[in-house]
Amino acid sequence: MASNLRFTTFIGILLAILLVGKSQPFSTSLPPSTFRLGRQNLTRLHFFFHDVVGGPNATAIRVAEAPVTNTSPTAFGFVAINDNLLTVGPDPNSTRVGRSQGMYASADFDEMSFMLVQNYVFEDERFNGSTLSILGRNPILSSVREFPVVGGTGVFRFASGYAEARTYFFNATNGDAIVEYNVYVLHY
Numbered sequence: 001m002a003s004n005l006r007f008t009t010f011i012g013i014l015l016a017i018l019l020v021g022k023s024q025p026f027s028t029s030l031p032p033s034t035f036r037l038g039r040q041n042l043t044r045l046h047f048f049f050h051d052v053v054g055g056p057n058a059t060a061i062r063v064a065e066a067p068v069t070n071t072s073p074t075a076f077g078f079v080a081i082n083d084n085l086l087t088v089g090p091d092p093n094s095t096r097v098g099r100s101q102g103m104y105a106s107a108d109f110d111e112m113s114f115m116l117v118q119n120y121v122f123e124d125e126r127f128n129g130s131t132l133s134i135l136g137r138n139p140i141l142s143s144v145r146e147f148p149v150v151g152g153t154g155v156f157r158f159a160s161g162y163a164e165a166r167t168y169f170f171n172a173t174n175g176d177a178i179v180e181y182n183v184y185v186l187h188y
């Protein structure tokens with residue numbers, strides 16, 4: 001009888017441990033009101049991206065290349081890291097709205113096309129400190145390129161959408177470019 005009692009106590013303690021475990025669940029269903037679901041905002045952002053690759057003040061710098069990069073017609077395998085200025089107008093002296101920090105790499109053997117990964121860090125009042133993340137294929141000679149918005153932070157939590165890029169200016173001598181962006185973002 002005594003051993004039966006000990007067994008029952010043991011089972012009781014085991015159940016208690018399991019119940020305590022349950023009070024800290026791994027996943028929880030939250031009510032839609034938590035994030036104003038259904039009241040999604042659609043925001044269009046329009047800005048210019050300054051890809052300065054030449055000169056002493058370059059903001060996009062090649063950091064790596066492949067053994068084939070120099071002989072490849074598409075410079076296959078080179079990787080650049082950038083911290084580029086974003087402004088409201090094409091003039092780099094126009095009002096700045098943030099930076100675009102990320103990298104791009106030549107990733108197509110046949111066409112000039114980059115794999116593009118960028119985090120836009122906004123400074124403008126309403127979006128100050130918020131970020132948007134972009135990931136996509138950038139065939140740089142096409143007149144319009146489209147990249148998915150893969151997420152965001154701050155005002156842009158839960159962001160989805162797309163970015164359209166158009167080359168506004170390109171200096172074939174030093175490679176500098178100014179790219180116009182229209183970004184359509186759904187967020188809460």
Ligand SMILES: *[C@@H]1O[C@H](CO)[C@@H](O)[C@H](O)[C@H]1NC(C)=O
Nearest residue numbers: 040041042043155156187188
């Ligand atoms: C979303 O839109 C509402 C009005 O429709 C506005 O009051 C609110 O500030 C917007 N939120 C963001 C984060 O832009």
Ligand SMILES: *[C@@H]1O[C@H](CO)[C@@H](O)[C@H](O)[C@H]1NC(C)=O
Nearest residue numbers: 052054055056057058059092
């Ligand atoms: C580089 O930046 C420095 C400091 O802002 C500036 O004085 C200089 O004129 C710039 N050089 C070029 C080539 O833009």
Ligand SMILES: *[C@@H]1O[C@H](CO)[C@@H](O)[C@H](O)[C@H]1NC(C)=O
Nearest residue numbers: 050089090091092093094178
């Ligand atoms: C931007 O302003 C600087 C002086 O602040 C000037 O030297 C430069 O030429 C301006 N650039 C453009 C594109 O207007």
Ligand SMILES: *[C@@H]1O[C@H](CO)[C@@H](O)[C@H](O)[C@H]1NC(C)=O
Nearest residue numbers: 122123124125126127128129
């Ligand atoms: C953005 O936030 C930083 C600190 O987080 C602040 O220093 C700066 O003044 C803010 N800019 C604007 C335009 O509100």
Ligand SMILES: *[C@@H]1O[C@H](CO)[C@@H](O)[C@H](O)[C@H]1NC(C)=O
Nearest residue numbers: 054055171172173174175176
């Ligand atoms: C293109 O780059 C070259 C070399 O840096 C420079 O001399 C020239 O002024 C630039 N052209 C334009 C239109 O900015």
